[in-house]
Amino acid sequence: MNTRFAPSPTGQLHLGHVAAMVYVWGLAARLGATVHVRIEDHDRQRCRPEYTAELRETLDWFGFVPVNGGRWSQQSEHDDRFQSALALLRERNLVYACRCSRKELEPLPDAAERRYPGHCRDLNLPETEGTALRVRLPADSIEFHDARHGRQTQRPSAQCGDPVVRDRLGQWTYQFVVVVDDLHDGIDWVIRGDDLLPSTGRQLLLARLLGRSAPLHYFHHPLIVNPDGTKLSKRDAAAPIAELRGQGLSPAGIIGLAASRCGLLPEPAPRRLDDLADLFGRWTFENLFHQPYRFVY
Structure with a gap:
């Protein structure tokens, strides 16, 4: 089984990103899946090299790195495969x-x-x-x-x-390159936020047009949201991970904070990356988080 974490380097990472990492690496540990890390920097107008460098350093600091034979990759280096996919559609x-x-x-x-x-x-x-x-x-x-x-x-x-x-x-x-890259990497478990659920049908149709026949499995996790119910984003006043690190929080402390905001823990408590398999082992897919959880500043 293969899954991926695919952040975009368009700003600083915040707690919502850590929550997404917790879901990807936690469910991958439960499923015994390979995790690939793909930096989705296809948008030349918004993605910046300094954000890419910060993203890589932050993931390394947490230990959220490819596992079970997974790979690092950057979408900006995949132009040949996108051209080939476009030619096939032509x-x-x-x-x-x-x-x-x-x-x-x-x-x-x-x-x-x-x-x-x-x-x-x-x-x-x-x-x-x-x-x-x-x-x-x-x-x-x-x-x-x-x-x-x-x-x-x-x-x-x-x-x-x-x-x-x-x-x-x-x-x-995005709608095109995510499909092409998932096909190339053999992704069969897509673990991502609820905001991307409406994109799933069109991506499945694109995959079929490009020749995919194997079934895909999905888990769309709840989002950490603002007090008004809107999605937490890089444009909001959400404290970046760099700020939390500056306050002295450890990787385990930030992971535990994100897990509590997602309802995985009743209260913030340090959790190491190695703890995630046990954390997710207590849940069934049927009772996994039916509502978004509010992040109050």
Whole structure:
């Protein structure tokens, strides 16, 4: 079994990232899975080398490193595999150029994202500078099982429409590169936050278009959120890990703090990386964390 931790170097790490690490390494220990660490630095506008260096140093400090034969990798070094995947989709006549701006997408009622209505789908536009590339998705609904949420049904054509695989600046998009990299690394257990649950159906369809036949297993864990219920993010006032380290907290202390915020522990108490297998061994997937936990500053 293979899983991965895939952070983006777009800012300093905070407690929400540590919670994600706890889930990945803890569940991997329980499952006996290999853990790969993939730095998702495909976004050249937001990712910075200094954040990548800090991310690597912080993971080493915690001991959250590849295990059971896992590997470090950086998405910015994977251009050849992305080009090959794009060529495969082209051969199947699934790629087309799009000149639409975000403003032209259709806002859906009560939805956090906008749906692409297919303006350029059949226009046969030339691939010129400033055009994006999209992939034609079938109108199918897709079913999958999440170890926490149970059976899920999504219809990506109604959620988002045809996804962009390369944007107007020539950058690869998250929805595309995560699928290609997961296929390349043989990932069969995806452990990640609830905010990415809506992306699962479109990623499964992309994987099928690229030839994946093996089933994928999912566990979407709850998020540490702000007092108002919004996701804790790098843009918030969340204390970065560097600040917690400066206050004298040890790796075990910060891991225990994150575990308590996730409901894994009743109160903050130091937990080493080696303790995570026992921590997760006490839970069944059916009773794993049905609500997000609030992080109050």
